[in-house]
Amino acid sequence: MKEHARVVVIGGGALGAGLLYYLTKEGWTDVVLVEKGELTSGSTWHAAGLIPHFIGGLSMAKLHHAGSELYKQLEAETGQATGWHGCGAIRLGLTDDEVDWFRYVKGTLDYLNIESHLLSPSEILEVHPLLVVDDVKMGFYTPTDGHTDPASATNSMAIGARMGGAEIYRHTQVLDTRLKDTGEWAVVTDKGTITCEHVVNAAGSFARQVGEWVGLDLPIVNMKHHYLVTENLPEVAALEKEPPVIRDPKASCYYRQEQDGILIGPYEKSGAEAWGVDGIDWGFDMELLNPELERLEPSLELAAERIPCWSEAGIKRVVHGPITHTPDGGFLLGPAEGLRNYWLCCGASIGITQGPGCGKYLAQWVVHGQTEINVRDMDPRRYGKWACGDYAVAKSIDEYQEMYQPALPGEFRDVGRPTRVTPLYDRLKELGAVYADTFGWERAKWFAPPGVSEVYGFRRSNWFDTVGEECRAVREQVGLLDLSSFAKYEVQGSDARALLERVCANRVPGRDGAVVLTQMLTALGGIESEATVTRLSEDHYYLLSGAVAEIHDLDWLIQHINPGEAVSVTNVTDKYGVLVLTGPQSRDVLASLTDAGLENQDGFTWMTAREITVAGVPVRALRVSYVGELGWELHHPMSEIKTLYDGLLDAGRDHGIRPFGTYALNALRMEKAYKAWGTELTTEISLVEADMLRFARKGGGYIGAEVVEQKQRDGVDIRLVYCRVDADDADAMGNEPVYDGDQVIGITTSGAYGHSVGQSLAFAYVNTGYDVAGTSFEIEILGKRCKATVLAEAAWDPQNERLKV
Numbered sequence: 001m002k003e004h005a006r007v008v009v010i011g012g013g014a015l016g017a018g019l020l021y022y023l024t025k026e027g028w029t030d031v032v033l034v035e036k037g038e039l040t041s042g043s044t045w046h047a048a049g050l051i052p053h054f055i056g057g058l059s060m061a062k063l064h065h066a067g068s069e070l071y072k073q074l075e076a077e078t079g080q081a082t083g084w085h086g087c088g089a090i091r092l093g094l095t096d097d098e099v100d101w102f103r104y105v106k107g108t109l110d111y112l113n114i115e116s117h118l119l120s121p122s123e124i125l126e127v128h129p130l131l132v133v134d135d136v137k138m139g140f141y142t143p144t145d146g147h148t149d150p151a152s153a154t155n156s157m158a159i160g161a162r163m164g165g166a167e168i169y170r171h172t173q174v175l176d177t178r179l180k181d182t183g184e185w186a187v188v189t190d191k192g193t194i195t196c197e198h199v200v201n202a203a204g205s206f207a208r209q210v211g212e213w214v215g216l217d218l219p220i221v222n223m224k225h226h227y228l229v230t231e232n233l234p235e236v237a238a239l240e241k242e243p244p245v246i247r248d249p250k251a252s253c254y255y256r257q258e259q260d261g262i263l264i265g266p267y268e269k270s271g272a273e274a275w276g277v278d279g280i281d282w283g284f285d286m287e288l289l290n291p292e293l294e295r296l297e298p299s300l301e302l303a304a305e306r307i308p309c310w311s312e313a314g315i316k317r318v319v320h321g322p323i324t325h326t327p328d329g330g331f332l333l334g335p336a337e338g339l340r341n342y343w344l345c346c347g348a349s350i351g352i353t354q355g356p357g358c359g360k361y362l363a364q365w366v367v368h369g370q371t372e373i374n375v376r377d378m379d380p381r382r383y384g385k386w387a388c389g390d391y392a393v394a395k396s397i398d399e400y401q402e403m404y405q406p407a408l409p410g411e412f413r414d415v416g417r418p419t420r421v422t423p424l425y426d427r428l429k430e431l432g433a434v435y436a437d438t439f440g441w442e443r444a445k446w447f448a449p450p451g452v453s454e455v456y457g458f459r460r461s462n463w464f465d466t467v468g469e470e471c472r473a474v475r476e477q478v479g480l481l482d483l484s485s486f487a488k489y490e491v492q493g494s495d496a497r498a499l500l501e502r503v504c505a506n507r508v509p510g511r512d513g514a515v516v517l518t519q520m521l522t523a524l525g526g527i528e529s530e531a532t533v534t535r536l537s538e539d540h541y542y543l544l545s546g547a548v549a550e551i552h553d554l555d556w557l558i559q560h561i562n563p564g565e566a567v568s569v570t571n572v573t574d575k576y577g578v579l580v581l582t583g584p585q586s587r588d589v590l591a592s593l594t595d596a597g598l599e600n601q602d603g604f605t606w607m608t609a610r611e612i613t614v615a616g617v618p619v620r621a622l623r624v625s626y627v628g629e630l631g632w633e634l635h636h637p638m639s640e641i642k643t644l645y646d647g648l649l650d651a652g653r654d655h656g657i658r659p660f661g662t663y664a665l666n667a668l669r670m671e672k673a674y675k676a677w678g679t680e681l682t683t684e685i686s687l688v689e690a691d692m693l694r695f696a697r698k699g700g701g702y703i704g705a706e707v708v709e710q711k712q713r714d715g716v717d718i719r720l721v722y723c724r725v726d727a728d729d730a731d732a733m734g735n736e737p738v739y740d741g742d743q744v745i746g747i748t749t750s751g752a753y754g755h756s757v758g759q760s761l762a763f764a765y766v767n768t769g770y771d772v773a774g775t776s777f778e779i780e781i782l783g784k785r786c787k788a789t790v791l792a793e794a795a796w797d798p799q800n801e802r803l804k805v
């Protein structure tokens with residue numbers, strides 16, 4: 001066994017083997033994989049092997065596609081078959097919402113040139129004659145889907161990795177991982193210790209336990225999952241060719257042909273169970289769980305109605321094993337918080353599909369520091385401590401049970417909630433707040449009239465008019481919003497400025513009380529993060545980021561502190577509440593509660609901050625507004641939030657003050673053409689594509705500067721445009737394809753209806769040439785082509801006059 005390696009991967013399932021393979025493709029050959037049993041002997045060997053393309057997000061669709069593409073061609077490279085069956089797949093849609101969902105996903109797949117078709121019930125029967133489809137409205141057919149033999153596919157990736165120089169140690173158990181004084185990792189096994197630069201936790205069901213060695217509490221839960229294989233059936237034997245895999249939301253099952261029988265995999269809609277929550281015996285290897293068929297009966301009865309020919313058949317095989325799940329159903333791919341060169345590649349619930357894609361993009365990340373896709377939804381640092389323990393278990397069970405149900409925009413199921421609330425939670429509820437669960441935080445989406453519940457869906461719904469009223473209140477009078485979910489940090493020390501100048505692309509504020517918006521870039525120029533920086537003193541700065549960025553940005557800042565630098569970064573998110581008071585009458589409201597001067601002539605101008613007292617509460621007031629109006633963010637001790645909120649609401653009554661939520665916030669920022677981190681601003685692009693060069697510091701000197709300058713000189717292939725859309729009952733949400741005739745020329749990143757300007761608005765990345773103001777093209781929203789025209793400037797107050805009054 002080697003004593004040194006550049007990378008050690010712990011775990012030889014589909015994810016570990018996929019990563020090892022792609023590390024060698026990236027040119028890193030000094031890489032090893034350590035597996036305590038045989039390759040695949042965790043969850044991988046017993047999986048059903050389905051490889052779907054039906055997936056909502058753009059990056060996830062790319063990642064799934066990487067899997068099917070690799071499995072189709074890997075045998076030619078390695079000589080080891082992957083067991084690929086290219087039979088296609090159909091997801092059945094039973095409701096209008098599912099049909100909308102299908103249209104939405106189809107747009108994303110069309111953009112990626114992944115073949116898909118929407119089938120009528122009779123067309124479904126042409127490709128799968130054994131089904132009953134009386135209750136089906138539409139089928140989503142992906143002919144390039146298929147299934148693979150998970151063990152063969154994983155071994156094929158392992159062979160490919162070995163051919164590329166990697167080594168694999170089987171029957172070798174990792175006992176510990178320790179950080180050495182040199183900054184390297186010691187991977188301690190029962191056969192010796194390997195010192196390495198990077199260590200990767202790809203330990204599947206054991207990933208939580210492996211993470212505990214380095215102090216991680218990973219929100220991974222093993223869910224029990226079955227599939228059954230029937231005896232051979234004459235109806236199946238008589239089929240001319242293998243029918244597509246079927247995903248059936250009614251029975252919550254998948255079905256595929258297995259020899260001349262049918263393989264049926266139910267995701268129980270209730271009563272699903274977690275397994276090994278308190279830990280799994282390290283000896284669990286190549287094992288299955290005892291069948292628990294009673295739980296499956298409701299699903300199996302419906303499955304028999306869907307494919308009647310199997311209802312009398314005997315069951316010849318039952319497979320019951322653990323699958324890793326996380327609270328949001330996504331895997332953990334990327335750096336572990338607070339640990340240098342410790343990577344996570346685990347938590348996948350459809351890991352046979354995702355193994356190659358996880359490997360491909362994590363290998364890019366490890367080797368180059370950045371991936372070619374937007375990984376924000378995959379990054380383990382989207383979670384914090386709030387996501388672990390009982391929350392992880394409850395959410396994972398719920399995710400598993402809802403696996404085959406439509407994911408409707410706006411819908412946040414109640415399980416595990418509320419987790420992170422401010423003391424205003426009940427108060428806002430009384431006012432009608434309809435909450436979303438955003439990275440653990442409860443945030444009001446909108447304020448519903450009494451007795452009204454939100455109708456979820458892909459189209460404008462019963463919130464639309466009320467959100468319009470909230471927007472108009474902000475534009476014409478004054479609005480109040482609890483945005484305490486902002487991530488907040490104190491950066492302090494004599495080297496605080498040096499750290500910020502290194503990581504921030506914009507200039508770091510040079511005067512006390514100055515506020516600056518900045519992006520943080522990777523070494524390859526991708527937009528890694530965005531923060532608002534307020535200078536409190538020369539060696540003390542207050543940083544704000546989005547709620548989802550709380551752990552990510554903390555980690556990013558800390559990882560960029562150079563050895564010996566005198567600087568600390570403290571996460572103060574929970575310590576401070578934030579109330580946003582904004583609108584033309586916000587100054588009058590605030591003035592009635594403070595003695596502080598709030599006028600421009602008092603020096604309290606746009607993009608400055610002051611410590612003031614409001615309603616007796618000490619407040620750090622930042623004169624900034626994400627909605628583009630006169631306004632303040634009032635940062636204050638969280639314990640005082642009720643006093644401040646009630647004071648503002650009372651003082652604002654005569655000014656028509658109105659609480660507003662995040663739906664209105666999004667619509668208002670779209671009117672101002674403000675770009676958002678994670679949608680418009682991602683690591684896939686730089687400040688050049690994003691049309692954000694005004695935020696790039698002259699003279700460079702920050703991480704990623706050379707790339708930005710190079711792109712400025714050389715030009716780029718795509719650019720972000722802001723456009724007006726002729727939409728009717730549905731607005732762009734992001735991931736809709738953009739067309740010039742039949743040619744796909746771009747993709748949207750977000751959108752909303754601008755109530756104050758009476759226009760539907762969207763951001764999109766389009767091929768250069770289409771980015772000139774006045775250019776028209778079409779955006780396909782839920783299957784309908786809508787004319788879109790590039791705007792030269794923000795639809796609302798392009799000169800920022802309202803912000804500066």
Ligand SMILES: Cc1cc2nc3c(=O)[nH]c(=O)nc-3n(C[C@H](O)[C@H](O)[C@H](O)COP(=O)(O)OP(=O)(O)OC[C@H]3O[C@@H](n4cnc5c(N)ncnc54)[C@H](O)[C@@H]3O)c2cc1C
Nearest residue numbers: 011013015036042043044048049050174204350351352353
């Ligand atoms: C019944 C069933 C059907 C499924 N069907 C599908 C499907 O159709 N399509 C699909 O995409 N997915 C399917 N899955 C899910 C899929 O099996 C998993 O998502 C996938 O196998 C996870 O792969 P992994 O590499 O993360 O984990 P694993 O395959 O569990 O690999 C982790 C490995 O790490 C090793 N390990 C752990 N700790 C140590 C240590 N300390 N030292 C050394 N080695 C260690 C383990 O021995 C194990 O081999 C199914 C799962 C089940 C249970």
